[in-house]
Amino acid sequence: MCKGVKPHNMRDMQIDMDQAEARPMASIPRTITLLGSLTSSTASVSQSMPSRPSEPKRRGATTVEEAFNTRARDELDSIIARMFYTGGLSFNLTRNPYFSRAFTYAASNPIVGYKPPDYNSLRTTLLQREKAHVERLEPIRGSWKQKGVSIYSDDWADVQRKLLINFIAVSENVPMFLHYVNVEGEQKNRYFITEKFEDCIRENTEANAIAYAECNWITKVSDDALMIKNFIMNHSMRLAMFNEHSKMKLLLIADTRFASWIIMLKRFTMIKRSLQDMFVKEKVLDDLWWDRVDYIIAFTASIYDMIRLTDTDKSNLHLVYDMWDTMIEKVNVVIYRHEGKRENDPSSFYDVVHKILVDRWNKSNMSLQCLAHSLNPRYYHETWLNKNIHRQTPYQDEEISSERSKCLRRYYPNADERRTVNLEYARFSTVLDTFSDPDALADRGLMDPKLWWVLYGSSTPNL
Template identity: 45%
Template structure:
């Protein structure tokens, strides 16, 4: 490839209507095929130089052609030095074209280029020379009294907002538009978030991270700080052209941790993707007092997907054999919904018999199948009235077969019983998901929530199958294995320590509510994980011994914990309140451990519709 060829190609890219031709110019040196069936942003392609085939994103295409090491792909052996130089020049030319085509700030000068703010307006071009009125000094007394320079600059700021955003000018007549500026002008808002930051050292803070795509399909990773249910947005990183492997994500997390202060951070919360888990392990290795915690809500959602949308693959045949009927029911529901919503006449008939609407649940929403089934159960009576009505019978549709299928399903009592059964045994999982997907701190409740939820699932399945507790159920065994597997992958030492520090689990009221309940200090699994936590919080053996002695007094209700009010309040008080009232100066009341009691096990998928961070590897 010659330099002139690269230059002409750059001119072609300049006239192209797509941004991808300029931002990813080296695609022209490979043959692109269809997308990778495994999903993600990978594309199958073949190098035009060496004819080797790969499946990856553009990052590795570029690394292969430009012989960049450390990107998970080997360099192209057929690219000559002249080809390499031409492609590098080609990239530079495309970058220059993009720079020239980028939106530019339009100079929007106020009536005075400088004023009482002591700086030149950001809207004045460097070569723009404004004429000033002749005054006895640099600023007239009238201008100084009314702060005219600041007013002019504010007008310029507002005007540019309207111009650059294409906003209609009548927006300025909106009373709320004016009142927002009035409120901002009359209230000192500069330190609005500082009181929240000031609580982080005592209460601890969780760093929450997740990936999503904006309206332009740019991959973003956002970071938030959450403490006592109050979330603060920190920043969002544009990851276009980056390989989101464990090192990349770990480096971003380290930057945020250092900005917040590693001594204030209790945990980092991400989803359960392998690259996020590996990044969490790197964070734990560098910061021993910080734990990586997978999102509980995301974990529950994955468990529901494993049950309600079992995959028909060789390694999953047992699960598919027991759970495929759930996928069939969910498929029937989607067919009925689409049949009604995809035609205006059918939708009009549906609206005549139902006050509620059919939902279009996004696939990325948590428990989407359960949400849809719940809505269908509410619509049952209206759907049945619709399919037996004269309007439905008189309406002639091209697809008579589907119309007949919809009518048969909606009038089938066995089909509705199956929906009721699905909702009954998934209800404990869905309820736990919704309870954790709130601003309320729940890290200290998660361990017990899982145990209680699994027991409720068993009760619902055994009631439907009319089995006694000592009998075996093949369906429940599959569901239980899925739940156990998800819990074992997401359970951390921090969950166990928080469970151990919850005074409610030592009260007689809680212990007597279940036959198999034991106080946390007598649970083998919790004991082992608690020991790991204390070793990380107290690396000094003398400090750790002191903390262990104090924990023994706390768990045995002895010493300073032998007070009558302290014992009685364990069952009724919130852990936050109990520790604040009944604990004085103890090792167990160190900020790190106190933060465990106050910490949220937050949902990292804010708004329930965020996209997972998916590795391109």
């Protein structure tokens, strides 16, 4: 060591050496920690940052972590959770047995290069495969009339401890599940069981036979249209003749497309004149057949439009209940006008159509839809109420009130909190306090519901 070097010079050189060693360390890129995968990100950061000599080395993964691969499990859980959150999926999907079965099968049978089905596969080939699988059961159901059938029932409790009753049909030792009934809170005496058995029998025998007898003509009309379309499309000469008479093309619509046969009949009415000019054929020139086509399109138009409106990304939960009621009203008007009947006259065809629509509503109806309907200020305004004499405010409707109460009990299990919410709803529905403001009353029937609540809902924060 040079004798001219003083102690303060040694300290300065040591500081310069420490700074030189720290400069490369600071330039090393670091991995950004994601909120959804904190465990895996922390591990990658620790791997990318070399430890200082003065720091003790971090302990590696334990034997338990290696055995159960906990980091990979946590990462997979985070990916599945993001799928639910970003896709707006219902958490009830996790209770579907196929949800857990899919991941269990994938973990037990590693398939190299496997890709999950895409949008088109789910709506075409895979849907057709499942449809064919379900249709294999139809011959069994069709043989009941000749071979006889017995209906059995048993009760059990699901994972939520709800009491359920299963109904199973058995014919020649071949069982088939029919449906189940939630009997929570019901008294299971012989009268109740008998009533449920009678409902099950009617649903699977008489009702289906009546519906088939009343609606079979619709199937015949659609089959005729399909036959004509296939006759033209499958013969090049006929297709060339059709193209000469019509500027519009026949649509090749897959059966899996929404309302495919209605779309096909609509196109037929648009090219009606071209088909009549092209053919000298009884079916195409028959005005009665075309009248049936127009009738089918007319009474299904409101059903088609309602489903199209709900099958969007737009928020319309608060409109579903009213749209469904309005749709049934329009179907009633078209059918009764076509049959030349008054409102109170019986119509066997409308009764069948109405029962199908009501059954579909009962299967898809949610308490949340009734709650959203109750909170829409438009349905308390005279503009909406005066459009039909049968309309009434949501708090006066027994079904809506019952379903709204069920929904609020789920949202607010605490009785005191629920009482506060019920009081807020009472003030809103009966126009008390701030809701009696003239602007608030006038805007109920004019303004978007969400904007209305922003302006006038400050006194009811829970609603």
